[in-house]
Amino acid sequence: MTDLKSLFANNVEWADQIKAEDPQFFNKLVAQQNPEYLWIGCADSRVPANEIVGLLPGELFVHRNVANLVIQTDLNCLSVLQFAVEYLKVKHIMVTGHYGCGGVKAAMEHKQLGMLDYWVRNVRDVYFAQQEKLDEIDDPEERIDRLCELNVVQQVANVSHTNIVQNAWAQGQPLSIHGWIYSIKDGLLRKLVDPIHCIEQVDQHYHMV
Ligand code: CO
Numbered sequence: 001m002t003d004l005k006s007l008f009a010n011n012v013e014w015a016d017q018i019k020a021e022d023p024q025f026f027n028k029l030v031a032q033q034n035p036e037y038l039w040i041g042c043a044d045s046r047v048p049a050n051e052i053v054g055l056l057p058g059e060l061f062v063h064r065n066v067a068n069l070v071i072q073t074d075l076n077c078l079s080v081l082q083f084a085v086e087y088l089k090v091k092h093i094m095v096t097g098h099y100g101c102g103g104v105k106a107a108m109e110h111k112q113l114g115m116l117d118y119w120v121r122n123v124r125d126v127y128f129a130q131q132e133k134l135d136e137i138d139d140p141e142e143r144i145d146r147l148c149e150l151n152v153v154q155q156v157a158n159v160s161h162t163n164i165v166q167n168a169w170a171q172g173q174p175l176s177i178h179g180w181i182y183s184i185k186d187g188l189l190r191k192l193v194d195p196i197h198c199i200e201q202v203d204q205h206y207h208m209v
Contacts, residue, residue, distance in 0.1 A: 018056075028058075035061045038084040040077070040155070041096040042068045042103065046184045049096075053189070061088060067103030067151065068095055069122050070158040082164050091174055093159055096189070097152040098182040099145045108147065123147065126154045152179045152192050160196045161206040169199050170209045 018025050035058060039049045043064045050060050063080040070077055084090045097104075106113055107123035127134060130150055137143040156179040159165055168175050179193040199207060 025056075033058050033061075033088070035059050035084075035088060036091045037061065038063070038081070038088075038090045038093045039096060040064075040068055040070060040080075040093065040159070041182075042066065042098055042101055044098060044101065047096070047098050047182055052182060052187070061090060066116065066119055067101055067107070067123055068097050068155060069103075069119070069151075070095065070155045070162075071122055072158065072161070078162065078164070081159070081162060085164050085168050085173075085175065089173065092176050092178060092195075093165075094178040094180050095152055095155045095159060096180045096182055097148045097155075097192075098184060099148055100141070100184060101144070101148050101151075104148045104151055105144050108144065123151050126151050149181055149192055152181055155179075156193060156196065157203075157206075160202045161208075163208050166199060166202070166207070166209045 015026070037053075037055070037059070038061045039053075041047055041049050041062070041064050043066050049062045049064065050056070053060065061080070061084045063077055065074075065077065070081075072078075081093075084093070103116075103120050104123050106116060107120040108127055113120075127147055127150075130147075134143055134146060134150075137146055156177050159177050165175060165177070174197070176195040176197040178191070178195045180189050181192050182189050196202065199209065
């Protein structure tokens, strides 16, 4: 219980600090949230979205799951995406992976983890599609990290394949999709791909508009 008590104590301290800097901060947040960014990242506790990019509550809409996946049948992720794009009108979506991701590692191993197997199966498919190149990498850690990168690239594409994003573009809404990766070793973000900001950058096969 002591540990949980300290969390509440931390919470009071945090709220006090924010109010000391801006007494109206929470009043303004109650009135509206107006984030420009949707962060789709891994649930890993070492990758705290807001802190990494120095944004306050209200500035970053966040969806996190194991291995930062965007799956076309995942109601949770798609609902977040729809709300962020259609109602909040975010301008940027960043799919942010991280090196050494346990979910990605699990997708490379030949053992069962239960329900997780179905989830990370999507990463296993990314591995299979790029297996030749990945297997050329001798260092196992490096191989996992490369798959972490390739997984982000695939998830960026998956975002661009949704009717949510394609409809927004068709209506002239400015919206860019970014693929980033975070290193737990140095706390830094890196860009992986050029942002996708229009339907012309999406493979014709996936056009729905
Ligand atoms: Co992870």
